[in-house]
Amino acid sequence: MRFDILTLFPAMFQGPLTESILKRAQQAGRIEIHLHDIRQWTTDRHRTADDTPYGGGAGMVMKAEPLAAAIRAVRAADERPGVTILLTPDGELLTQQIVRELATLPRLLLVCGHYEGIDERVRETLIDRELSIGDYVLTGGELAAMVVVDAVARLVPGVIDSESIVEESHSDFLLEYPHYTRPAVWEGRAVPPVLLSGHHGEIARWRRAERLRRTLVRRPDLLARAAAAGVLTKADLALLAELGW
Numbered sequence: 001m002r003f004d005i006l007t008l009f010p011a012m013f014q015g016p017l018t019e020s021i022l023k024r025a026q027q028a029g030r031i032e033i034h035l036h037d038i039r040q041w042t043t044d045r046h047r048t049a050d051d052t053p054y055g056g057g058a059g060m061v062m063k064a065e066p067l068a069a070a071i072r073a074v075r076a077a078d079e080r081p082g083v084t085i086l087l088t089p090d091g092e093l094l095t096q097q098i099v100r101e102l103a104t105l106p107r108l109l110l111v112c113g114h115y116e117g118i119d120e121r122v123r124e125t126l127i128d129r130e131l132s133i134g135d136y137v138l139t140g141g142e143l144a145a146m147v148v149v150d151a152v153a154r155l156v157p158g159v160i161d162s163e164s165i166v167e168e169s170h171s172d173f174l175l176e177y178p179h180y181t182r183p184a185v186w187e188g189r190a191v192p193p194v195l196l197s198g199h200h201g202e203i204a205r206w207r208r209a210e211r212l213r214r215t216l217v218r219r220p221d222l223l224a225r226a227a228a229a230g231v232l233t234k235a236d237l238a239l240l241a242e243l244g245w
């Protein structure tokens with residue numbers, strides 16, 4: 001899978017995309033990440049990529065010409081069809097369902113807005129989809145783009161152990177079960193005995209029960225979505241009934 005990131009600040013991506021799992025995934029050829037400095041497509045000697053807003057008001061707006069030229073040039077750089085996504089608080093809220101959908105695509109182009117945003121005419125003509133990582137305002141779309149790359153790339157086959165994807169948070173709307181590792185007792189707090197029993201069936205049942213209980217307590221909204229999606233078994237519903245759901 002290929003990721004193209006269009007940004008005014010490519011240096012911001014050193015670290016999150018050049019370490020650990022994403023670094024190894026690139027080295028293994030599972031994913032490609034290409035950074036593009038939008039200023040490369042400016043035409044004046046000051047390399048102007050933003051300007052004051054029509055109608056007045058605070059802040060700056062990213063100019064249409066360099067951004068449009070960048071999107072068109074980057075799209076043309078690879079024959080794989082890509083979806084061009086603008087990261088913005090106005091977008092659809094990113095969920096694991098959307099992440100799974102994006103992970104099936106051959107290519108993603110991520111446009112990092114900055115300042116007050118980008119010229120609306122680019123959104124109308126060259127942006128295929130708008131995504132938000134949450135209902136809050138960042139200084140730029142770069143961190144949001146890193147979140148999208150991280151979440152999507154980890155679902156690309158071979159990037160992480162597929163076992164750990166099966167029962168993770170939000171994989172089926174449910175939150176994760178609690179995790180423990182050595183020592184068996186830490187500051188007087190013991191690991192739940194079932195996890196030391198070696199009974200894999202009992203462990204699986206305990207973990208499923210913990211996922212359901214946690215989701216009920218912390219995110220009942222997700223439980224309703226799980227029920228609507230038909231991912232709750234009869235045993236799940238019986239347990240939830242015992243818990244008062």
Ligand SMILES: Nc1nonc1C(=O)NC1CCNCC1
Binds near residue numbers: 131141
């Ligand atoms: N939340 C967000 N999810 O994606 N992008 C987000 C964001 O806050 N972007 C900034 C909004 C203000 N202008 C600079 C970019």
